[in-house]
Amino acid sequence: MIIYCDRIYMEDGLKDGYLIVENGKFVEFRPKETNLKVDKDFSGYRIIPGIIDTHNHGCFGYDLLRGKNSSFNLTGYLKALASSGVTGVFPTCATDVETIEKIVNYVDPEKKTPNILGIHLEGPWGARVGEKGVNTGYPEVDMTLAKKFLKAANGKLKLIDIAPEVEGALEAIRFFTQNGVKVGAYHTNANYAQASAGIDAGITVATHLGNVMTGLHHRDIGTLGACLMRDEVDCEIICDGLHICFEMLELYFKVKDYSRFIMISDNVSFAGLPQGKYKGMTDDPESDRQFIYIDEKGFILSETGRISGSSKPIIFGIKNLVEKLNIPLEIVITMSSLNPAKKYGLDKEKGSIKIGKDGDFVVIDDNYDVIETYCQGNKIFDIQDNKILYNKDFIKSRKLS
Secondary structure: OEEEEEEEEEOOEEEEEEEEEEOOEEEEEEEHHHOOOOOEEOOOOEEEEOEEEEEEOEEOOEEOOOOOOOOOOHHHHHHHHHOOOEEEEEEEEOOOHHHHHHHHOOOOOOOOOOEEOOEEEEOOOOOEEOOOOEEOOOOOOOHHHHHHHHHHHOOOEEEEEEOOOOOOHHHHHHHHHHOOOEEEEOOEOOOHHHHHHHHHHOOOEEOOOOOOEOOOOOOOOHHHHHHHHOOOOEEEEEOOOOOOOHHHHHHHHHHOOHHHEEEEOOEOOOOOOOOEEEEOOOOOOOOOOOEEEEOOOOOEEOOOOOEOOEOOOHHHHHHHHHHHHOOOHHHHHHHHHHHHHHHOOOOOOOOOOOOOOEOOEEEEOOOOOEEEEEEOOEEEEEHHHOOOOOOHHHHHHHEOO
């Protein structure tokens, strides 16, 4: 396949010319003057590397948190992801062995979906829920369960999140690290000393930095401060403008180099659904999430107006960082593609447009709308197909107005 585009964001710079993809790989680039006959002419568009989302719980009515329910459909989920330019993903699932095994054993025979590049387990050993720091009971780490997770993942577990102050956390952090699994600090009330102890034990990821963790204070800089200060920690960031204000993102980038940030979506099953009122995922009468509201901007809120999940894809965050913070697109796409690939040892094949790497790329317009998505040279999304990506059964059973 020979592709022409006047703005190709390759690893070694922005180029105008022909990109040749064969057998799923980028095999050659030729300058515009070569004047080749093309299979695809993307003049006026931009080609960026395929997006790698290492923290995603679902979207468009597909739910990965609950592997036993009817909205757990990996094929539908992956096809929906492709519409936002994702070519590689860590499904971020509930911590039960059955769900892990379903993901491990999934095969797409048609090769028409993004690659599952690993598994991310967010929990179960967290210490708080939400920004008010609600105590979840500080569950003690169960090492027997930890070993079951590792075995079920069969080498595909890339990241597990643990609150460093939970009893038994340091032992678990060392265990997973010794077995080649990255550990993230998440849902934590840890002070600076506790967070630092977790980093010393092996934490190298800050899970959705700034969200559901102790923030900066002039007498104790908390988990947020520890993760920014320590060079070995790479930081996940949600760039929708709601979870983290733009001024805080600017502060992050002044403290830590762009190379240490990984853009994530943290999307949940309600992400991408039409505006309206929905039945939530809990029947707890004490919860304000019995009903979920998707507002006119597409954000997911509880009955009391609390953020109740992330709804915007990474491409939305890319646009925000370029247009709101004036960060060059060449830098922003490293945070959405190359940085996660490097962090998890995938960069020999993934993460950038470079000769010899997998042919993963996204065609976008100047409004950052995804036009086409390719994974290993195969087209996995085309806006012209006009396909319905929603899980219609999910909407039918949960949309109330």
